[in-house]
Amino acid sequence: MGKTMTRKDIFLDLSIDDDGFGFSTSIADALAQAEAELVVLNDTVDSIKKLKPNCDKLDYALAASSGALCGVIDIFLVGKPGESPLGDITDKWFANRTMDFAKLFHPKKKNFDSLESALRFLENEFKVPYDQTGLGDAGRAIFDLNAKNHHFKSLAHNPSLLGLFFSMLDQFTNSSHFVTDGQLVSLQKADEKWELRGGNVPSKLFCGFTNWIGHLISDVAGSQSSARAGNRGMGIPSPLWTWTNDIIAIKAKLGLSVTETDKAMNELALNIFEKGYDTRFQVAQAIPVFLNDLLVRLIYAIRRLFSYFSETPKADRSFALMWKKCEPFSNPTVKRMLTVAHGTFCLVDIGDAVGRAFIEGGGSFNAVEFVLRLNVVGVGRFTISLYGETKRAISYSRAKREADFASKEITIVNNYIEGLKILSLKYDDAHLLMFIDDFEKSDAYAEAFGKSSALAELRNVPANKILKSKSDIDKFFGGK
Structure with missing residues (x-):
């Protein structure tokens, strides 16, 4: 089942060969196919969770605090060449x-x-x-x-x-x-x-x-x-x-x-x-930026680690599950926290650089002083975070449309599966169609005809069309 629903007739197929009889029903096949499609649709809906950050207020506050702290470190411990x-x-x-x-x-x-x-x-x-x-x-x-x-x-x-x-x-x-x-x-x-x-x-x-x-x-x-x-x-x-x-x-x-x-x-x-x-001073500028990145990832991992141990029963704990919940690298939540942290860092750093530029210029803006104090590494790292946020927002928008459509399809598929289950109960092939086995025994025709008649009545076949005896079947296949 894709994005279009196709009509599928219900049929019963009886095959006869030297070894015996064979029977198949489309109800079971359709049911299995629908359930497999339901798994795919659910995966499509769940995939959107990998693109959406799940930050709470404390995550944002801690990320901003990390950025502000590292910004202060940059102001007082990096500064500009010769005063660093x-x-x-x-x-x-x-x-x-x-x-x-x-x-x-x-x-x-x-x-x-x-x-x-x-x-x-x-x-x-x-x-x-x-x-x-x-x-x-x-x-x-x-x-x-x-x-x-x-x-x-x-x-x-x-x-x-x-x-x-x-x-x-x-x-x-x-x-x-x-x-x-x-x-x-x-x-x-x-x-x-x-x-x-x-x-x-x-x-x-x-x-x-x-x-x-x-x-x-x-x-x-x-x-x-x-x-x-x-x-x-x-x-x-x-x-x-x-x-x-x-x-x-x-x-x-x-x-x-x-x-x-x-x-x-x-x-x-x-x-x-x-x-x-020069290059040496550029490396000094990279230190608070790297520290900011490290602190945010550490904060994220520690919070999720405490949550894992408090919510997971001891019998169910494992290193693989713990790492999946706590790893601070490939999930959108920690990346959003990094964007907030590096954005805060840049605000603090640029604010200091602008202020010092006006002080050094005696009221006018001194571009050289501004650039000397501007942490270019921090600006570059923040730019990378903004690029990642933009890319994830575009991907999320596309995935959300697919997930919304998949959610509607899930409703249709669930209804379809319920209908197939009703049909499978009404057409109880496993019980009523055991006449196939009876055909293999020459002394059981009468009982087999009875089951075939009961099946025909259950399926609302007109009474004048039901074959109730061996002679009726012989006449039918004989063309009389």
């Missing part, structure tokens, strides 16, 4: 990981004396032709490069796919590409001593990729000169802001004009980078 307690922790973490990476490539030297010595080793080990800093070279005059901005302006220093492309291009062609003042410029024969290692193209590709990764790691914690001076140094740009370089580079390669908006966004990204907004 969590940023100091991530800076130290990246410095330690850089030293670990250096030890990996220099196993004979078990320990480096300092970050400076590790950076010196990595810079010598992973040389590239595009590392102009503007300190006494052509970069200062041509590209307006200096020690603070060359990691951002140099496209090969960007941790992105386009950065990898330009790194390979620069290494193969001994060149250096930069974005400055909204233009893509290149320096040919950037390093007279440069030669990419490798005897063939595949080996050169491997060496080029290794150089790119190794050089990025050597720059992520700053330069050896900044480490020597005890400064934080300039790391590599945040992957979430290098797109401003990518747009200008792509438009330049395609011959498209760069708009003033493109230039303004690129200048803004450069300004925040020069103030310390």
Whole structure:
């Protein structure tokens, strides 16, 4: 039974072969088919529950509280570069990981004396032709490069796919590409001593990729000169802001004009980078966002765990059922709680960023201060939640239409099943049609005819049409 009801006649089929007689009835078949269809329809109605969140007031309150708490953590412990307690922790973490990476490539030297010595080793080990800093070279005059901005302006220093492309291009062609003042410029024969290692193209590709990764790691914690001076140094740009370089580079390669908006966004990204907004600070921003996500999932799981133990008898408990009820990943309820939590986090964070921007600007809006304090990771996570909510709302709308139609079909199928049950009682084939067995015995014709007559009367066959004796049957099949 699908979305259309088809008329099905009730018939009885008697088959005779050498081994005996066979009988089948459409009532039993129709009943079994209708019951199977009822199971499918019920599953369709139940499927809508997987798309609809089941949050109560306490769920919403706890999710909002988590978002507000993590927003406060972001304000006081992340803040902006140079004033970030969590940023100091991530800076130290990246410095330690850089030293670990250096030890990996220099196993004979078990320990480096300092970050400076590790950076010196990595810079010598992973040389590239595009590392102009503007300190006494052509970069200062041509590209307006200096020690603070060359990691951002140099496209090969960007941790992105386009950065990898330009790194390979620069290494193969001994060149250096930069974005400055909204233009893509290149320096040919950037390093007279440069030669990419490798005897063939595949080996050169491997060496080029290794150089790119190794050089990025050597720059992520700053330069050896900044480490020597005890400064934080300039790391590599945040992957979430290098797109401003990518747009200008792509438009330049395609011959498209760069708009003033493109230039303004690129200048803004450069300004925040020069103030310390790099990959290390971006990781510090991710900490309260990750904590918010973790707290909400933990709250959801703990509440459902208490509910499971209070509602489920001890004899019926199992780990599989408990996990099905408590798992905080794939159900719409916890996803709705995450949307509320991350939305609250963004409200707190943006409110603080706007306020600090006006304070820093002396009454006017300071865009750089706003962006420095805006948690882009949190905004991105909230955007993902909103996308999921929109997608689930569309799916729910479609599923609800199907479920409503299935509910109507269930009513029809239930009525149909009740009718089949009435017919099965009225036409008691199992009892009245046992004459088939009697036909197998030559000395039981009389009793068999009696049962066939009773069956015909029960089915309202006219009296003049009922075959009541063997002679009537013989005349019927003889054509008399």
